[in-house]
Amino acid sequence: MIAPGKTTIRHEAETDLLTRALSGDVEASSKTLKYLGSNNLGLRQIMQESIRDLSDPRLWCRLLQCLALHHWDNQLDCEWRSDPEASHRIDQAIIELFTQDKNEEEKPKKVMVLHEALLDPEPAVRQTAACLMGFRGNLHVIPVLAETIETGSKACKVFAIKTLAVLKDKRCGPPLIKALAMDRDVLHREAHQALRSLGPLAEEAWSEALNHPDRHIRWHAARGLGDIGDTRATLTLAEGLMDVNQAVSWATADALARLGASAVPAILTVISRHQLNEPFRQAAYHALHSISSRQIQEFVKPLLNALRGPDAFVEAPTVAQRLLMEWEKA
Numbered sequence: 451m452i453a454p455g456k457t458t459i460r461h462e463a464e465t466d467l468l469t470r471a472l473s474g475d476v477e478a479s480s481k482t483l484k485y486l487g488s489n490n491l492g493l494r495q496i497m498q499e500s501i502r503d504l505s506d507p508r509l510w511c512r513l514l515q516c517l518a519l520h521h522w523d524n525q526l527d528c529e530w531r532s533d534p535e536a537s538h539r540i541d542q543a544i545i546e547l548f549t550q551d552k553n554e555e556e557k558p559k560k561v562m563v564l565h566e567a568l569l570d571p572e573p574a575v576r577q578t579a580a581c582l583m584g585f586r587g588n589l590h591v592i593p594v595l596a597e598t599i600e601t602g603s604k605a606c607k608v609f610a611i612k613t614l615a616v617l618k619d620k621r622c623g624p625p626l627i628k629a630l631a632m633d634r635d636v637l638h639r640e641a642h643q644a645l646r647s648l649g650p651l652a653e654e655a656w657s658e659a660l661n662h663p664d665r666h667i668r669w670h671a672a673r674g675l676g677d678i679g680d681t682r683a684t685l686t687l688a689e690g691l692m693d694v695n696q697a698v699s700w701a702t703a704d705a706l707a708r709l710g711a712s713a714v715p716a717i718l719t720v721i722s723r724h725q726l727n728e729p730f731r732q733a734a735y736h737a738l739h740s741i742s743s744r745q746i747q748e749f750v751k752p753l754l755n756a757l758r759g760p761d762a763f764v765e766a767p768t769v770a771q772r773l774l775m776e777w778e779k780a
Contacts, residue, residue, distance in 0.1 A: 461496065461499065461500050461503065464485075464496060464497055464499075464500035465500050465503060465504055467481055467482060467500075468482060468500060468501065468504050468506075468509060469504070471512075471522070472506065472508050472509060472512065479522045479523075480529060480530075482497065482522075483516070483522065483529075483530050483540060484530055485497040486498075486539070486540045486543045486544070487530045487533070487536035487537065487539045487540040487543070488536075488539070489535070489536075489539070494539065494543050497543070498543060498546065498547055499552075501513070501547055502547070502552050502553065502556050505555055505556045505559055505560075506559075507559050507562065507563055510548075510559060510560045510563040511563055511567075513544050513547060513548070514544075514548070514563060514564070514567055514575065514578065514579060514582075515575060516540070516544060517541055517544045517545070517548075517578055517582075518572070518574040518575045518577070518578035518579075519572070519574055519575065520537070545582070545585070547560075548560055548564070548582045548585075548586075549582060549585040549586055561583075561586070563579075564579045564582055564583050564586075565579075565583075567579035568580060568583075568591075568594065573601065573602065573606075574602070574603060574606060576594065577594065577595075577597075577598040577602050577606045577609075577610065578606065578609065580594035580595055580598065580610075580613075581595065581598070581606075581609045581610055581612075581613045584613035584614070584616065584617055585613055585616055587617070589617060589619055589621075591613075592614070592617065592619065592621050592622060592625075595610045595613055595614055595622075595625065596624070596625040596628075598610040599611070599625045599626075599628055599629050600625075600628070604636070604637070607629065607632075607637055608636060608637065608640055610625075610629075611626065611629050611637065611640040611641050611644050612640065612644065614626055614644055615643070615644035615647045615648065618648065618651060619651065620648075620651045620652070620653075620654055620655070622644075622648060622651070622652075623645065623648060623651065623652045623654060623655025623656070624655050624658070626641045626644050626645050626648075626652070626655065627641075627645070627655050627656075627658070627659050627662070627667065629641035629644075630642060630645065630659075630667060630670065631662065631664050631666075631667050634666075642670065645670075645674060646674070646677070649678060650678050652674060652678070653675065653678055653682075653683055656670075656671045656674040656675045656678070656683075657671070657675065657683055657686045657687075659671035659674075660672065660675075660686060660687070660689065660690050665693075665695040665697065665698055668690065668693060668695065668698045669695075669697055669698045669701045671690075672687065672690045672698060672701040672702040672705050673701050673704075673705060675687045675705060676701075676702075676704065676705020676706070676708050676709065677705075679708070679709060681709065681712040681713075684706070684709060684712060684713045684715070684716035685716040685719060685720075687702060687705060687706060687709075687713075687716065688702070688706060688713065688716035688717050688719065688720040688737075689720055690702030691703060691706075691717070691720055691730060691733040691734050691737060692720070692724060692730050692733075693733075694729070696729055696732075696733075699729055699730070699732075699733035700733055700736060702733065702737070703733045703734070703736040703737035703740065704736075704737075704740065706737040707736075707737055707740035707741050707742075710741055710742070710743060710746070711741070711743060711745075711746055713737070713741070714738075714741070714746060714749075714750065714777065715774060715777055715778075717734060717737055717738060717770075718753075718770045718771075718773055718774040718777065719770075719774060720734070721734050721753070721766055721767055721770035722767050722768075722770040722771040722774055723767075724767075725763075725767075726762065726763045726766055726767065727763075731757055731762055731763070731766070734757060734766075735754065735757040735758070738750045738753065738754055738757075739754060749773070749777075750773065752769050752773065753766060753769045753770055753773055756769045
């Protein structure tokens with residue numbers, strides 16, 4: 451059990467440390483960062499509580515700069531950044547401070563600092579402030595986050611991607627598609643996870659990505675639309691059966707098959723309106739044949755036979771058109 455007054459004394463000591471750090475005391479600044487990066491959760495929490503108690507706008511500015519630029523002020527580099535784990539703990543502690551409000555007094559001060567930082571001439575500060583505001587639920591920073599995806603450092607891009615995932619807005623989709631196409635490494639993984647977390651809100655972005663010049667992105671788009679399972683996107687998705695890349699056309703076929711009966715009209719429409727070639731024929735057959743419903747299999751049997759036949763390129767569009775008319779009348 452903690453003795454009465456012990457916590458208060460400890461917090462007074464930490465508050466004094468923060469005050470000296472703000473006045474330019476290099477040793478105090480170093481200790482502040484040391485405590486924020488400590489592997490001792492209790493010590494980190496005590497420092498966070500002390501920062502909240504002091505709630506000095508100058509302190510919030512320093513913390514933002516430390517998160518964005520990895521130094522406390524323009525003269526002092528953060529020596530604790532040499533340890534990746536400690537550096538990560540410092541960042542997480544600062545993010546928690548900016549995004550979690552423990553009392554009403556601290557909120558307006560740090561929000562004001564973030565708003566003012568959106569005009570900062572240093573891109574990393576501006577972009578980091580936008581990310582923190584996004585984590586606080588501010589949708590107005592989406593354009594800044596999109597800009598960060600285009601021009602920011604890799605660390606800022608990852609932060610922006612994570613923020614877009616949290617905001618849950620369909621406008622987050624296009625910049626995430628851009629991030630998805632930037633590499634096959636961390637940005638790709640984070641963007642893919644963010645797009646999946648958006649769910650149906652990513653439908654429009656995935657639909658546009660079906661025409662992306664990168665076949666890998668088209669493949670992701672086909673699977674993404676299939677995972678959403680929204681029947682409104684079936685016609686757009688079905689056009690992916692014609693993709694020149696077999697991996698994309700077969701991913702499209704698998705996605706359509708998972709949609710089941712709701713995908714049948716779209717598949718029939720695409721087959722009836724477009725000239726067949728061999729890859730298209732194979733993908734279309736795979737999509738229809740993979741639908742598990744016995745009733746659907748019986749209905750599309752004439753088309754499956756036509757797609758397997760020697761005159762598939764001529765007969766299949768005609769049969770597809772007839773079945774489509776029957777479907778619409780049913």
